[in-house]
Amino acid sequence: MRGAWTARLLxxxxxxxxxxxxxxxxxxxxxVLRYDMVFVPDLSVRGVLADADGxxxxxxxxxxxxALSSVLPGDLVQSLALLAVFVLGGAGAARLALRLLxxxxxxxxxxxxxxxxxxxxxxxxxFVAERLLLGQWAVLLGYAGLPWVVAATARLxxxxxxxxxxxLVCALxxxxxxxxxxxxxxxxxxxxxxxxxxxxxxLRWWARAGLFAAALVLVSLPWLVPSLTAGAVTDPRGVExxxxxxxxxFGVLGSLLALGGVWNAGAVPPGYGEPVTALLRLVLCVLxxxxxxxxxxxxxxxxxxxxxxxxxxxxxxIALAGATGAGRAVTSGLIELWPGFGPLRDAQLYVAPLGLxxxxxxxxxxxxxxxxxxxxxxxxxxxxxxxxxPVVVLPGLVWGxxxxxxxVEYPDEWVRAQNExxxxxxxxxxxxxxxxxxxxxxxxxxxxxxxxxxxxxFDRRTVWNDDLSVGTPDGGTVVVEGEDPLAVQVAGVLDPxxxxxxxxxxxxxxxxxxxxxxxxxxxAPVDNGFWSExxxxxxxxxxxxxxLFRVPEARVKADKPGITGLEVTGGLVTVGAIxxxxxxxxxxxxxxxxxxxxxxxxxxxxxx
Amino acid sequence: xxxxxxxxxxxxxLAGGAAFVATSVxxxxxxxxxxxxxxxxxxxxx
Numbered sequence: 318m319r320g321a322w323t324a325r326l327l328x329x330x331x332x333x334x335x336x337x338x339x340x341x342x343x344x345x346x347x348x349v350l351r352y353d354m355v356f357v358p359d360l361s362v363r364g365v366l367a368d369a370d371g372x373x374x375x376x377x378x379x380x381x382x383x384a385l386s387s388v389l390p391g392d393l394v395q396s397l398a399l400l401a402v403f404v405l406g407g408a409g410a411a412r413l414a415l416r417l418l419x420x421x422x423x424x425x426x427x428x429x430x431x432x433x434x435x436x437x438x439x440x441x442x443x444f445v446a447e448r449l450l451l452g453q454w455a456v457l458l459g460y461a462g463l464p465w466v467v468a469a470t471a472r473l474x475x476x477x478x479x480x481x482x483x484x485l486v487c488a489l490x491x492x493x494x495x496x497x498x499x500x501x502x503x504x505x506x507x508x509x510x511x512x513x514x515x516x517x518x519x520l521r522w523w524a525r526a527g528l529f530a531a532a533l534v535l536v537s538l539p540w541l542v543p544s545l546t547a548g549a550v551t552d553p554r555g556v557e558x559x560x561x562x563x564x565x566x567f568g569v570l571g572s573l574l575a576l577g578g579v580w581n582a583g584a585v586p587p588g589y590g591e592p593v594t595a596l597l598r599l600v601l602c603v604l605x606x607x608x609x610x611x612x613x614x615x616x617x618x619x620x621x622x623x624x625x626x627x628x629x630x631x632x633x634x635i636a637l638a639g640a641t642g643a644g645r646a647v648t649s650g651l652i653e654l655w656p657g658f659g660p661l662r663d664a665q666l667y668v669a670p671l672g673l674x675x676x677x678x679x680x681x682x683x684x685x686x687x688x689x690x691x692x693x694x695x696x697x698x699x700x701x702x703x704x705x706x707p708v709v710v711l712p713g714l715v716w717g718x719x720x721x722x723x724x725v726e727y728p729d730e731w732v733r734a735q736n737e738x739x740x741x742x743x744x745x746x747x748x749x750x751x752x753x754x755x756x757x758x759x760x761x762x763x764x765x766x767x768x769x770x771x772x773x774x775f776d777r778r779t780v781w782n783d784d785l786s787v788g789t790p791d792g793g794t795v796v797v798e799g800e801d802p803l804a805v806q807v808a809g810v811l812d813p814x815x816x817x818x819x820x821x822x823x824x825x826x827x828x829x830x831x832x833x834x835x836x837x838x839x840x841a842p843v844d845n846g847f848w849s850e851x852x853x854x855x856x857x858x859x860x861x862x863x864x865l866f867r868v869p870e871a872r873v874k875a876d877k878p879g880i881t882g883l884e885v886t887g888g889l890v891t892v893g894a895i896x897x898x899x900x901x902x903x904x905x906x907x908x909x910x911x912x913x914x915x916x917x918x919x920x921x922x923x924x925x
Numbered sequence: 926x927x928x929x930x931x932x933x934x935x936x937x938x939l940a941g942g943a944a945f946v947a948t949s950v951x952x953x954x955x956x957x958x959x960x961x962x963x964x965x966x967x968x969x970x971x
Contacts, residue, residue: 426929588951694932701936702943709940712948
């Protein structure tokens with residue numbers, strides 16, 4: 318069972334197999350649309366960069382998707398993005414475990430099985446399942462990069478500053494693509510690692526912290542610059558709406574400990590709350606955590622163990638605080654003080670570092686169960702069974718979460734409208750109706766809730782209702798106000814009916830044209846077909862799935878969309894830093910040969 | 926090596942069987958028991 322192939326290929330194979338098993342039908346042709354996950358054919362980079370004046374949540378993830386869509390079909394780009402979550406995450410955790418547990422002679426059968434356990438546990442858990450069903454693929458991309466970032470951060474201490482920085486920036490590429498939540502998770506998981514690290518150190522803690530902060534800033538510029546200059550506000554009511562909740566019989570604490578507890582009940586895998594599997598899942602998590610603590614007390618603990626433990630503990634505390642009234646009050650107060658604290662609203666997100674801790678803890682359990690080089694083969698079999706337990710206790714994720722990730726094709730009317738708008742040289746935005754952010758799409762035969770894909774369909778700025786209505790457990794509704802100031806102005810003109818989302822205003826073509834709108838698109842079947850009469854629109858295309866109206870050119874007062882020089886500079890610096898890091902580091906996400914190792918009892922090596 | 930591979934296959938097969946049982950239990954339970962979760966969303970029907 319020894320050999321270079323184990324170290325090279327097994328971790329990637331773990332991630333790939335887990336990804337195919339979890340995504341299943343989602344990897345086929347067509348687009349998977351679910352909650353925040355919206356991919357469209359030929360996503361326009363220009364449209365992404367021109368979109369919304371609020372917080373740039375879709376940057377740079379959608380910009381990267383748009384760039385890739387210019388050379389690959391959009392649905393293939395989506396499949397690759399989703400598969401990358403599992404491959405990168407599974408491979409990263411498996412490589413980390415493999416290098417931590419390997420002896421000087423190389424990996425044994427027990428070590429290989431333990432690495433499988435780490436890879437499987439890291440990508441097959443409630444956090445991944447729920448965020449996937451919530452459509453937050455960009456967040457998951459950052460989550461997948463955590464093992465690589467932790468490893469690269471630990472290596473800062475033993476490398477020259479330039480090489481260490483390059484390795485870290487390279488490891489941060491998934492987080493850079495994912496955007497602000499991904500970078501925050503990376504900071505949480507690996508920030509303490511930069512400060513606390515065992516073993517030989519060529520750099521002092523402050524130098525490591527400085528390099529770590531520099532790497533984070535370098536990969537954050539595409540979203541950091543516009544968010545600092547946009548003056549976006551964050552509604553503190555989101556703290557209540559996005560609070561962690563119990564999705565198992567074990568309360569919020571038990572749910573969070575098992576890496577679940579997402580705020581949206583619609584994002585829970587099928588059969589998730591069933592008591593037997595929920596109990597087994599909790600037992601497995603507690604066992605993995607207890608083993609991690611035991612490992613931390615041994616002399617041969619990982620060099621990054623203390624830092625990762627601190628990051629996981631802080632993240633779990635943030636998540637737990639979101640479940641208490643006092644914690645939510647503090648978070649709301651912070652957001653009112655400075656909107657930059659807005660990302661703390663979705664508190665469950667911060668259990669992510671705990672996922673890595675549990676994965677490595679389970680790997681240690683399996684390594685102990687599977688035994689050393691000369692152990693009986695039945696122990697290897699037992700280890701394999703234990704390594705696959707994360708799948709056994711969370712069967713709801715299998716094959717696209719029981720078919721919930723079913724791809725669909727866009728209706729012809731949508732593609733026709735997209736082409737009509739693309740062929741128009743007159744500047745101006747697209748106003749999306751009905752005035753509601755989410756749609757119940759039934760293109761697959763079953764209704765799936767998703768962010769209206771029309772908000773990303775066109776190669777120009779879209780204006781849509783970015784308010785979010787969330788139903789509370791007591792039957793009430795919380796409306797989390799959006800962040801786009803132009804949407805507020807447009808809503809004032811539209812005067813939308815709260816029941817139908819269709820406008821009640823008059824002379825809309827002139828009024829919307831004055832606000833820079835060139836098109837109005839109705840992206841859902843509506844009962845009232847007479848709302849547009851006498852409003853001054855030209856009908857471009859009409860159908861049951863989508864109707865496109867045009868504001869006469871003379872009435873459109875639109876500025877040419879553009880991004881500031883500062884934003885362009887920020888984006889170019891990030892791209893340049895990433896290119897430099899890949900060339901300079903010669904490590905991290907690029908396939909490479911593992912370096913020399915010392916024995917388990919002397920020193921821990923980490924993959925980068 | 927053959928013994929090790931056989932042990933791995935047996936372990937994986939047992940895990941697969943257990944996953945199948947867990948899926949069946951979870952599916953039946955979902956159909957018959959009170960759901961743990963409350964629906965939070967009230968949009969998507971337009």
